Amino acid sequence: MDRAAPxxxxxxKSAQFMSSAFEMSTRLLGWGSxxxxxxxxxxxxxxxxxxxxxxxxxxxxxxxxxxxxxSLMAHTxxxxxxxxxxxxxYFGLFAWLFYLGFEPAVRRAWPHLLIASTRLLDGRWRDPxxxxxxxxxxLVGLAVAQPWTLMLTRLQDLPEVGRLT
Numbered sequence: 001m002d003r004a005a006p007x008x009x010x011x012x013k014s015a016q017f018m019s020s021a022f023e024m025s026t027r028l029l030g031w032g033s034x035x036x037x038x039x040x041x042x043x044x045x046x047x048x049x050x051x052x053x054x055x056x057x058x059x060x061x062x063x064x065x066x067x068x069x070x071s072l073m074a075h076t077x078x079x080x081x082x083x084x085x086x087x088x089x090y091f092g093l094f095a096w097l098f099y100l101g102f103e104p105a106v107r108r109a110w111p112h113l114l115i116a117s118t119r120l121l122d123g124r125w126r127d128p129x130x131x132x133x134x135x136x137x138x139l140v141g142l143a144v145a146q147p148w149t150l151m152l153t154r155l156q157d158l159p160e161v162g163r164l165t
Contacts, residue, residue, distance in 0.1 A: 001100075005090065033094075034093075034094060034097065036101075037094070037097035037098050037101040037102075038097055038101075039100030039101075040097075040100075040102070041096075041097045041100035041101040044100055044101065044103075044104050045100065048104055049104035050099075050100045050104055051099070051103060051118070051121075052100070053121075053141075054099065054103070054118060054121040054122075055095075055096050055099040055100045055103070056096065057121045058095050058099050058121060059093065059095045059096035059099070060092065060093040061095075062088075062091045062092050062094070062095035063088040063089060063091060063092030063095075064088065065088075065091075066084070066087050066088040066092070067084040067087070067088030067092040068083060068084070069082030069084070070083050070087050070088065071084045115129060116129045116130050116132070116133035117133070120133070120134075
C-alpha cells in the first residue's frame with residue numbers, strides 16, 4: 001500500500017503569512033515614500049527650488065519606459081495597455097516627485113553628480129560626459145545583473161521550483 005506523504009500545513013501557512021506580510025510592507029513602503037516625496041517636492045516648489053523642466057522630462061521618460069515594459073511583457077496586447085498605463089503613471093509621478101524632492105539637496109551637497117544627468121535631460125546626447133555616464137551605468141547594470149541571472153538559473157535547477165506543473 002503506497003501512501004502519499006502528508007503536506008506540512010504549518011509551513012504552508014507560514015509561507016502564506018510571510019508572502020502577505022512582504023506584500024503589505026512593500027505597499028506601505030511605496031506609499032510612504034510617495035508621501036514623503038510629495039511633502040519634499042511641495043516644500044521645494046514653494047521655496048522656488050527645483051528644476052521643473054528636468055523633473056517633467058524625467059517623469060515622461062520613466063512613464064514611457066514603464067508603459068513599454070509592461071506592454072511588451074503582457075500576454076495580450078489589450079492587457080499590456082490596461083496594466084501598463086497605471087504602472088507608467090505611478091512611476092512617472094514617483095520620478096517627478098523624487099526629482100523635485102531630492103534634486104535641490106543633491107545639487108547643494110554634490111553638484112558634480114548632477115552634471116551628466118542634467119545635460120542628458122536637456123537633450124545633449126552627444127556630450128562626452130553624458131556618454132561616459134551612460135557607459136558606466138550600463139557596465140554597472142551588467143555587473144549587478146550577472147549574479148541575479150546566475151541565481152535564477154540555479155533556482156530553476158531545484159527539484160520543486162523548476163517544475164512548471
